[in-house]
Amino acid sequence: MGLRELKMARTRRLISDKAFELFACNGYHRTTIEQIAAAAEVGPRTLYRYFPTKETLVIEFVQTSLFDALSDLHATPAPLPVALNTVIANVLRVMSTDPARVMAVYELAGTNASVRAQLADVLWQWRDNLAHEVEQLLDPPPCRMTAALTAAFAINIIETVVLAWVESRGQADMHTLANHAMTLLRNGNIPVPTEGQ
Amino acid sequence: MGLRELKMARTRRLISDKAFELFACNGYHRTTIEQIAAAAEVGPRTLYRYFPTKETLVIEFVQTSLFDALSDLHATPAPLPVALNTVIANVLRVMSTDPARVMAVYELAGTNASVRAQLADVLWQWRDNLAHEVEQLLDPPPCRMTAALTAAFAINIIETVVLAWVESRGQADMHTLANHAMTLLRNGNIPVPTEGQ
DNA sequence: AAAAATGTGGCAGTCACTGCCACGACCTCT
DNA sequence: AGAGGTCGTGGCAGTGACTGCCACATTTTT
Numbered sequence: 001m002g003l004r005e006l007k008m009a010r011t012r013r014l015i016s017d018k019a020f021e022l023f024a025c026n027g028y029h030r031t032t033i034e035q036i037a038a039a040a041e042v043g044p045r046t047l048y049r050y051f052p053t054k055e056t057l058v059i060e061f062v063q064t065s066l067f068d069a070l071s072d073l074h075a076t077p078a079p080l081p082v083a084l085n086t087v088i089a090n091v092l093r094v095m096s097t098d099p100a101r102v103m104a105v106y107e108l109a110g111t112n113a114s115v116r117a118q119l120a121d122v123l124w125q126w127r128d129n130l131a132h133e134v135e136q137l138l139d140p141p142p143c144r145m146t147a148a149l150t151a152a153f154a155i156n157i158i159e160t161v162v163l164a165w166v167e168s169r170g171q172a173d174m175h176t177l178a179n180h181a182m183t184l185l186r187n188g189n190i191p192v193p194t195e196g197q
Numbered sequence: 198m199g200l201r202e203l204k205m206a207r208t209r210r211l212i213s214d215k216a217f218e219l220f221a222c223n224g225y226h227r228t229t230i231e232q233i234a235a236a237a238e239v240g241p242r243t244l245y246r247y248f249p250t251k252e253t254l255v256i257e258f259v260q261t262s263l264f265d266a267l268s269d270l271h272a273t274p275a276p277l278p279v280a281l282n283t284v285i286a287n288v289l290r291v292m293s294t295d296p297a298r299v300m301a302v303y304e305l306a307g308t309n310a311s312v313r314a315q316l317a318d319v320l321w322q323w324r325d326n327l328a329h330e331v332e333q334l335l336d337p338p339p340c341r342m343t344a345a346l347t348a349a350f351a352i353n354i355i356e357t358v359v360l361a362w363v364e365s366r367g368q369a370d371m372h373t374l375a376n377h378a379m380t381l382l383r384n385g386n387i388p389v390p391t392e393g394q
Numbered sequence: 395a396a397a398a399a400t401g402t403g404g405c406a407g408t409c410a411c412t413g414c415c416a417c418g419a420c421c422t423c424t
Numbered sequence: 425a426g427a428g429g430t431c432g433t434g435g436c437a438g439t440g441a442c443t444g445c446c447a448c449a450t451t452t453t454t
Contacts, residue, residue, distance in 0.1 A: 004420055004432075033410065043434035048411065084390035113318065120317035121310065134388075144364070145378055148357045149387045156349040157390065160342055167341070181342055185389050190346045191331075192382050193281035193354065201401075201451055229440065240403035245442065399452070408443080414436090421430070 012050050015040040019057040020104055028058070028112045055118035058108050061101050062119065065094040066126045066158075073133050080138060084154055085182070087130075091158055092174040099170050106166045127155045157181045209247050212237040216254045217301055225255070225309045252315040255305050258298050259316065262291040263323045263355075270330050277335060281351050282379070284327075288355055289371040296367050303363045324352045354378045 018039040022031045033054060037044040051057045069090035076083045095102050109116040131151035135141060142150075161177045184190060215236040219228045230251060234241040248254045266287035273280045292299050306313040328348035332338060339347075358374040381387060 002421070007420090008432075032408090044410095045412090045434050045436095046432080049432075052411085054410065078393060081388050081391040082393040084388065085392055088390055114314075116321065117311075117314035117318035120321040121314035124313065124317040145357055145361055145374075146381060146387060148360065149353060149378065149381060152349075152353040152357065153387060153389060156346060156353065160345045160349065163345065164342055177342075179392070181346065182390055182392075184343060184346060186391070188385070190343060190350060191277045191281065192350060193285055193379055194278040194383070195282055195376070195379075196275060196279040199452075204451095205401080230442085231440085241441095242403050242405095242443090243401080246401080249442085251441070395454100397452100397454075400450085402447105402449075404447090405445090406443100407445105408441105410439105410441085412437100412439080414438105416435090417433080419430105419432080422428085424425105424427090 011040070011042060011046075015042065015047055015050055016057060016060065020101070023058070023108060024104065028108050028115060053118075055115050058105055058115050059119050059122055061098065062095070062105055063122045065091055066122065067129075069094065070126065070129060070133070073130075073137070080134070080150075083137075084150075088154060088157055088178060089175070092161065092178060095162065096174055102162065103166060103170060106162070123155055123159065127151045130154055153185065157185070205247075208237070208239060208243075212239065212244055212247055213254060213257065217298070220255070220305060221301065225305050225312060250315075252312050255302055255312050256316050256319055258295065259292070259302055260319045262288055263319065264326075266291065267323065267326060267330070270327075270334065277331070277347075280334075281347075285351060285354055285375060286372070289358065289375060292359065293371055299359065300363060300367055303359070320352055320356065324348045327351055350382065354382070 015036065019031075019036045022036055022039060033044050033047060036057070037047045040047070051060070069087050072087055072090055073083055076086055078086070105115075105119070109119045128151070131144075131147045134150050135144065135147040138147070157178060160181050161174055164177050165172050165174050212233065216228075216233045219233055219236060222228075223232075230241050230244060233254070234244045237244070248257070266284050269284050269287055270280055273283055275283070302316070306316045325348070328341075328345045331347050332341065332344040335344070354375060357378050358371055361374050362369050362371050
């Protein structure tokens with residue numbers, strides 16, 4: 001890695017850290033891009049080259065945690081349920097790397113609508129990608145709806161686990177929570193909508 | 198209803214219609230609030246009183262379709278699975294009221310990131326509300342995770358059905374699609390993540 | 395008909411975000 | 425090591441979403 005890349009990686013990290021610092025201190029809305037840029041000692045124009053939108057500053061960690069793990073789906077030639085479990089476990093493992101940041105992200109998502117929207121969008125896109133992968137991976141190929149619901153289950157587990165973890169203020173263990181959620185699913189303990197007679 | 202309310206309802210509808218017209222014609226991004234306001238013959242400042250953000254113009258119909266149906270959950274004293282089915286059926290029924298608009302919303306969500314994000318956020322909030330309701334409705338009260346997953350299932354069905362309907366270009370029948378999705382769920386035809394041995 | 399309530403819209407201002415361009419730091423090739 | 429090419433940096437001007445404020449007009453109430 002050249003010096004250039006190194007500096008850029010450092011700058012990126014610095015901007016991100018300063019941003020979270022200011023968000024926690026003054027709130028998301030009350031913090032301007034100019035302030036963040038000043039705190040990181042870069043020009044606003046430069047900041048925008050690293051983070052195209054203000055919300056990106058917040059959700060980037062969650063986004064990369066999700067999408068990095070998605071590539072594991074090709075890597076493991078295991079049967080689908082096991083591969084899905086691996087993907088989910090890896091997402092949660094990477095998130096556990098920086099619990100404070102995950103907590104901060106959800107804190108900000110709770111107080112700011114556009115952050116929450118961007119976060120929701122990342123989950124949406126991830127689910128769509130996963131659905132597409134599932135469709136190609138299964139043999140014989142399932143109907144589109146089956147693939148969509150499979151991907152939905154995966155993101156449901158992740159969302160539910162992370163939310164429960166956030167509600168426990170980081171006390172709970174994500175892996176344990178995930179197993180709990182999957183057990184509930186597998187045992188059919190979740191009420192499914194049914195037609196009345 | 199007084200004259201004032203009537204006029205406002207008309208203005209609201211007019212703004213919304215003109216907005217969709219312009220979005221379809223020039224694209225979401227290339228259409229400015231000023232243009233929409235001019236087309237609806239109101240001041241921009243007035244438009245903002247009806248629709249606080251540009252995205253609201255797009256997602257309002259879906260939003261009200263979802264949240265109006267949510268109140269049915271209290272109304273029907275049926276067992277939960279049946280009540281959930283009623284809620285879902287009502288959401289889809291109201292959406293079928295104006296298929297062109299639903300199609301337009303998803304068209305715009307596909308091309309514009311912030312619209313998609315706001316749409317995703319609406320679904321997120323709806324799910325959260327439903328989870329809360331489920332928690333209070335069931336006797337004995339389920340653990341939070343069960344409630345969350347139950348609500349997630351409901352929104353999964355709606356999302357999957359609407360997406361499939363959109364992909365069919367409106368040819369399919371939402372009610373039929375919903376029954377298909379629920380059958381898949383009930384019969385355990387969806388691969389659930391599992392720990393490998 | 396007068397008075398109170400409330401929707402309308404213009405104006406100025408903030409802030410996220412972009413295209414453009416000159417500058418300078420890094421990298422490559424000899 | 426030095427010359428030239430590459431590429432990140434950041435300033436400037438501009439667009440457009442959105443807001444607070446205030447005067448005006450229309451509707452509603454008394």
